[in-house]
Amino acid sequence: MTKRAAFPGWDWDDPDGLAVRLDAFSEQVAGCEKLEPVAARLPHDRADFLELGLTGIEFAAFRTTHPAGLGTDLAVLRDAAGAVASEPGTLYRVDGDRLFTQLDISEPLPFADASVDWVYAEHLIEHVTMPVAVGWLSEARRVLRPGGVLRITTPDLARYLAGYVSEDGFLARHRRRLSMLGFGPPMPERKAFLVNQIFRYYGHQWIYDLDELRHVLTRAGFAPGDIRLCGYREGVRPDVADLDTAFRTDETIYVEADLPLSAPPSTTTTG
Incomplete structure (x- = not known):
């Protein structure tokens, strides 16, 4: 089974659809x-x-x-x-x-x-x-x-934009880190996507x-x-x-x- 098969229907290009999934994830971790x-x-x-x-x-x-x-x-x-x-x-x-x-x-x-x-x-x-x-x-x-x-x-918005411009490896490391935490299958490797996700995902309103x-x-x-x-x-x-x-x-x-x-x-x- 591939990593992507473990998340059926997950579409990183659909932030509104994934908002429902992420809300459900938040409810799961709110436990003791x-x-x-x-x-x-x-x-x-x-x-x-x-x-x-x-x-x-x-x-x-x-x-x-x-x-x-x-x-x-x-x-x-x-x-x-x-x-x-x-x-x-x-x-x-x-x-x-x-x-x-x-x-x-x-x-x-x-x-x-x-x-x-x-x-x-x-x-x-x-x-x-x-x-x-x-x-x-x-x-x-x-x-x-x-x-x-x-x-x-x-x-830190500055860290994201510096990583985008300099290609210092930050965006790739960040992508791997989120995958390890279980936030769905691996994110797309596109630089623009990795910057946009900090604005569009996780319920973020202002960076x-x-x-x-x-x-x-x-x-x-x-x-x-x-x-x-x-x-x-x-x-x-x-x-x-x-x-x-x-x-x-x-x-x-x-x-x-x-x-x-x-x-x-x-x-x-x-x-």
């Missing part, structure tokens, strides 16, 4: 062994977070690896027994040692100002439109305590380079001088930078934004 409701109320302010042993929030994470992180995602989480984390405003314990709640980043965050020390999101911002991204980043800034840090990672990230972060209220380019697992807080996953390093840009101790408060509040 055991899911337990902890409370019908989320932590609201700094004291609530600390009482639960939480210091920050990881977005787009069904089960954060940070021992003091609250994991959250738009998709519902299911366990082996069929329990579903779908009740709005409910806090769940995942596999006995991590906390999770379902959140939509297009909505205001249900947390008080200055609630957490850090916010982290890996490969999330590209899945929403720019206005939604700016609104979410504004909310992330609002819930950060003075001295806190936001760390975001996303596919960033460093300048574009600086733009949305400054629109969200972060000062230009407090935004910096980082390396893989390098940052002001090693515990947060260590959330970076290794299999995405080939295409990823890593950026942090600080909230200085003297930062003015946000003009919008929630709760």
Whole structure:
């Protein structure tokens, strides 16, 4: 049996048709062994977070690896027994040692100002439109305590375009990596396709380079001088930078934004 035969009907030249398949794939990976409701109320302010042993929030994470992180995602989480984390405003314990709640980043965050020390999101911002991204980043800034840090990672448009122009092997390596991860049969080798897929597949809405990230972060209220380019697992807080996953390093840009101790408060509040 060929690799292509293992994916009947898969057509890389039909992004809209494959969107249904990729949604189904996302539902399959949103699982855990055991899911337990902890409370019908989320932590609201700094004291609530600390009482639960939480210091920050990881977005787009069904089960954060940070021992003091609250994991959250738009998709519902299911366990082996069929329990579903779908009740709005409910806090769940995942596999006995991590906390999770379902959140939509297009909505205001249900947390008080200055609630957490850090916010982290890996490969999330590209899945929403720019206005939604700016609104979410504004909310992330609002819930950060003075001295806190936001760390975001996303596919780097500059890396894709440099690979297209220089033919340095990046696009071929990226194609092989995605095939190894099981995203369908091997992608076409055409360079234009390999650049286009970062725009058209996986639910992506907007692709960033460093300048574009600086733009949305400054629109969200972060000062230009407090935004910096980082390396893989390098940052002001090693515990947060260590959330970076290794299999995405080939295409990823890593950026942090600080909230200085003297930062003015946000003009919008929630709760």
